[in-house]
Amino acid sequence: MNLKKYTDYALRVLIFTGMKSDQELATIKEISEVYTISQEHVRKVVHELVKMELIESVRGRHGGIRMAKPPEEINVGRLVRQLEADFVILECFDKGTNHCVISPGCTLKHVLNRALVAFFKVLEAYTLKDLIKNEEELRELMGL
Amino acid sequence: MNLKKYTDYALRVLIFTGMKSDQELATIKEISEVYTISQEHVRKVVHELVKMELIESVRGRHGGIRMAKPPEEINVGRLVRQLEADFVILECFDKGTNHCVISPGCTLKHVLNRALVAFFKVLEAYTLKDLIKNEEELRELMGL
């Protein structure tokens, strides 16, 4: 049980971009350098985030990316849920492929579901804004 | 983000074995047939559970497995935690391999940790006993 690096990278991109002042653009190059992630990966993640309409991209020279909405409107829980799309967790969570005979009477599956709800309930209590409250500290760690 | 089939299989084995009356033995064959899981897989899981001292095995003809402790003493949360051992979740959760520069000031990692705690808190409220409360229903579903 663990999250995809991808999910983390997406959050990192948002943390970086969210810290930029209003119309200032962040670039993939910058981001890849700060976190020492290859540009390829950042590119992919950025692409995804643009499609999700969380960030906007400006092409061409002096282009870059910026937030498509204010950080306080980006919910961490919802974001993680989308990025980790396939919450099958167990066979029976997907009716299509489920073959478990006891499924109709299984308490375990309800228990796991409740646990999952609790997991996201915590995440949903935070927005991107909460993750960049200590801007100066982060900026320093990033060497900016 | 999803659990290993292995983890589920282990729970299934325990659900089945926990339903047997006191000194009655369950066999790998039986279990593999009820759930339509290959004997190989069940064998492996059983082996693991014996090592974890949750079930005992009796070798030789007329052998089988039985609970090593009463169902109400087997905590679902602790069990899942053990079975899913590697809770790295993200790079920074493992100090050894962590390279994320913002780690010392990152709020996200705390948020995720809190979410994980909430997840297990729910699971820890249940024991194997809770999973087999509806014995008759389960027995029927299993075709016993």
Place this chain on the structure above:
DNA sequence: AATAAACATGTATTTTGTATACATGTTTAT
């Protein structure tokens, strides 16, 4: 003593998903 039914254990293969890399295209300021 032989046999069969059960668990024990190590190893090998297949499959899947993730992570990573490569190549090429498009846009736009200079």
Place this chain on the structure above:
DNA sequence: ATAAACATGTATACAAAATACATGTTTATT
């Protein structure tokens, strides 16, 4: 025209999980 940026599709590598195979040991039964 060029260079700096994003866009996008594809391919490769790697690791973990799922699955399968093979062989060994124990013990009740006959």
